[in-house]
Structures are given as structure tokens and as C-alpha cells.
Amino acid sequence: MNSILEVSGLNKSYGDFSLDEVTFSLPEGCITGIIGVNGAGKTTTLRSILGLTKKNSGSIKLFGSEMEHHERELKNRIGIVLDDGYFYDELTMAEMKDVIAPAYSAWSEQDYKRYMNRFSLDPKQRINTLSKGMRMKYALALALSHQAELLIMDEPTSGLDPLIRSQLLTILTDYMNEGGKGVFFSTHITSDLDKIADMLIMIDHGKIVFQEEKDTLLDSYRKVKGDTMTLNADTRKLFLSISTTEFGFTGITNQTAKVQKCMPDVVVERLTIEDIMLSHVEGGRE
Numbered sequence: 001m002n003s004i005l006e007v008s009g010l011n012k013s014y015g016d017f018s019l020d021e022v023t024f025s026l027p028e029g030c031i032t033g034i035i036g037v038n039g040a041g042k043t044t045t046l047r048s049i050l051g052l053t054k055k056n057s058g059s060i061k062l063f064g065s066e067m068e069h070h071e072r073e074l075k076n077r078i079g080i081v082l083d084d085g086y087f088y089d090e091l092t093m094a095e096m097k098d099v100i101a102p103a104y105s106a107w108s109e110q111d112y113k114r115y116m117n118r119f120s121l122d123p124k125q126r127i128n129t130l131s132k133g134m135r136m137k138y139a140l141a142l143a144l145s146h147q148a149e150l151l152i153m154d155e156p157t158s159g160l161d162p163l164i165r166s167q168l169l170t171i172l173t174d175y176m177n178e179g180g181k182g183v184f185f186s187t188h189i190t191s192d193l194d195k196i197a198d199m200l201i202m203i204d205h206g207k208i209v210f211q212e213e214k215d216t217l218l219d220s221y222r223k224v225k226g227d228t229m230t231l232n233a234d235t236r237k238l239f240l241s242i243s244t245t246e247f248g249f250t251g252i253t254n255q256t257a258k259v260q261k262c263m264p265d266v267v268v269e270r271l272t273i274e275d276i277m278l279s280h281v282e283g284g285r286e
């Protein structure tokens with residue numbers, strides 16, 4: 001499978017925080033979510049990819065070309081939805097569109113109108129009067145109106161009600177079905193990923209923890225419950241996190257077969273993406 005985005009050895013420091021050798025790639029044809037708790041480095045990663053934050057080092061390749069040397073040409077091929085609106089608030093949506101549209105060689109007025117209608121947005125409305133959900137839909141209408149091959153979105157579902165979130169997920173699925181090559185978005189609402197993501201990347205403290213296909217990930221992790229007496233120095237090593245109460249322990253493992261061999265009486269259950277994410281972050285550990 002071709003990679004449409006390849007990030008390798010990306011470093012960026014801000015005081016106490018740094019992205020540390022961030023490396024991952026997006027295969028063509030996938031909806032990929034980058035997950036992590038607040039402050040993990042999702043936005044910094046996306047902004048560095050887009051050249052909105054200056055990286056310290058590392059390589060960003062989009063469609064096989066280095067972003068640094070082909071920024072204008074490559075940005076023409078991607079649709080961007082950021083959470084800190086990059087619009088002039090005092091303009092109407094139509095006026096803002098007139099500012100943005102000329103930047104794209106493949107701008108389609110027809111697609112723009114179609115999305116504005118689909119999202120029930122009135123182009124004459126001022127941007128500073130839009131609700132959060134309307135603002136996101138407007139950003140998406142712009143991102144989808146220039147034949148973008150890849151959509152990159154920062155927390156697109158954050159702060160949206162369940163109805164709009166669900167509509168957004170449908171739009172992303174439709175976009176892929178209509179020939180989009182990829183969607184890459186950050187989120188900490190992991191239930192959205194349960195529904196639509198093909199691939200997951202987790203970041204914590206500026207480091208990539210894993211990149212995995214969602215189904216493989218959900219198949220490889222298990223929650224294990226058992227008697228605390230069965231825990232010893234060796235069996236503890238099989239778990240990413242363990243919590244104990246007077247009734248027993250609950251642990252999360254990606255070595256289920258070994259656990260079942262060493263601890264035959266435990267109960268094994270499936271996990272959600274949120275459980276897996278939490279098992280990896282600090283504090284998930286005992």
C-alpha cells in the first residue's frame with residue numbers, strides 16, 4: 001500500500017514539552033486517528049506537518065514529496081480543518097470563501113455550494129455568529145471543495161453534540177467512498193474512532209506509543225481479572241497496567257496467550273480503544 005503521508009524523526013521543542021523522534025506513516029485508503037490525552041502532542045504534530053509550527057528537525061513527506069520544498073503544491077492537495085479557527089470573524093462565510101478559494105487551483109464552486117446546502121449553512125451569515133458546530137461544518141465545506149486528496153483535521157469532533165458528530169463521521173466515510181485517499185484526524189473522543197477509524201496512532205508525552213490497524217489493536221489487547229495471589233514479579237511483567245482492590249486485580253495485557261498459560265483461572269474480556277489508550281498513559285500504571 002502507498003503511503004500518502006510519511007513523518008520521520010520529527011522533533012519540536014517548546015520549553016518543557018518536546019515531540020521526540022515522531023515517526024509514522026499513513027497508508028492510502030485509510031481513516032487514521034491520532035489519539036492521546038490533553039497535552040500529549042497531537043496538535044503540535046499536526047501543525048508541524050502542515051508547516052504552521054516550525055519543526056526543529058525531521059522529514060515530512062506528502063504524496064512522496066518533501067513538504068518543506070513543495071509546501072504550496074502539496075497544500076493544494078490537502079483539506080485542513082483546525083480547531084483554532086483561522087477565519088476573519090467579522091466576515092460573512094461567502095466573503096471568507098472569496099479570500100480562501102483563489103489559493104486552490106482545483107476550487108469547485110459547485111462542491112462548495114453543495115456542502116453549504118448539505119450543512120444548512122447560509123453564506124450570508126457572519127462567522128462570529130456561528131455556533132461551534134456550524135463553524136466546524138463551514139471549515140469542512142471549505143476543506144472539501146478543492147478536490148483534496150487527504151483531509152487533516154485537529155479535534156474536529158471536540159465540543160460537538162452527538163448528532164453533529166455522527167453527521168461528521170458519515171461525511172468522512174462518504175468522502176473516502178467518493179475517492180478520498182485518506183483522512184487523518186486527532187481526537188480524544190475515542191468512541192468516534194471505534195466507529196470509523198481503520199488505523200490508530202497513539203502519542204503520549206510527545207512520543208509515538210503505537211501505530212496499529214484498529215481491528216488488530218482491538219484483537220491484541222485484553223482486560224484480565226483475577227485473584228491478586230496469582231500476581232508475582234514475573235506475571236506482573238505481562239501487563240501494561242494493573243489495579244488491585246480487596247476483590248482481586250484488573251490488568252491490561254497485549255500478551256493474552258502467555259497470561260492464560262501462566263494464570264489459567266483469570267477472566268479475560270475485550271477492551272475499548274479508550275481502555276487501551278489509558279493503559280498506556282502514566283497513571284494507568286499501579
Ligand SMILES: Nc1ncnc2c1ncn2[C@@H]1O[C@H](COP(=O)(O)OP(=O)(O)OP(=O)(O)O)[C@@H](O)[C@H]1O
Nearest residue numbers: 014015017036037038039040041042043044045188
Ligand atoms: N505555542 C506554544 N508555546 C509553548 N508551548 C506550547 C505551544 N503549543 C503547545 N505547547 C505545549 O506543547 C504541549 C503539547 O500540546 P498539544 O497542543 O500539541 O497537545 P494536544 O495533544 O493537542 O492536547 P489537547 O488534546 O489538549 O489539544 C503542551 O504542553 C502545550 O502546553
